[in-house]
Amino acid sequence: MNKFNQVRKQKNADDEQAEMFADTMDMIARERAVLRLFDGNKSLQVHSLSHAINIINQQLGHEYDNMIMNTSTEELHILHDGIKVLIHDWQHSNEIDTELVKELQNPQNFSDYQDYIKHLLRLSKL
Structure with missing residues (x-):
């Protein structure tokens, strides 16, 4: 069971x-x-x-x-993986790099969500 x-x-x-x-x-x-x-x-x-x-x-x-x-399949995979990273990072924001925490809290600094997610993926080294 x-x-x-x-x-x-x-x-x-x-x-x-x-x-x-x-x-x-x-x-x-x-x-x-x-x-x-x-x-x-x-x-x-x-x-x-x-x-x-x-x-x-x-x-x-x-x-x-x-x-x-x-939207290419590759782009969809990047977005999908990025969303997983965002969820994980938001849930564990006390345990992650301070630069990443700062970027997580400022999505308005990016032209769209795709750029935001890609940037967070780069910062997360994924």
Whole structure:
């Protein structure tokens, strides 16, 4: 029975990592959609709430399609591994290098999540 519990625990951990990866990819797509929608402007003019929702959903759909078609398998692996590193490092932030702790707390210093994750991977020496 102990072996069964270990397998179930590992499956739950794998499912949690897959969900975190999907959530992160969703955040990347949403970030890109907003950046492209505003295109350097501080505001966006819409006719109604439904018009705004349609514009956002349309742009988000384009970003998802673009991400699927233009993100290589290697890039997806880098992002997936990076997310694992982030989770681990955030959970053990008292035990890691002070430079890495500083970078973990400042995602706003990077142009997007991909750059942030890649930088953290380099700092983690992975």
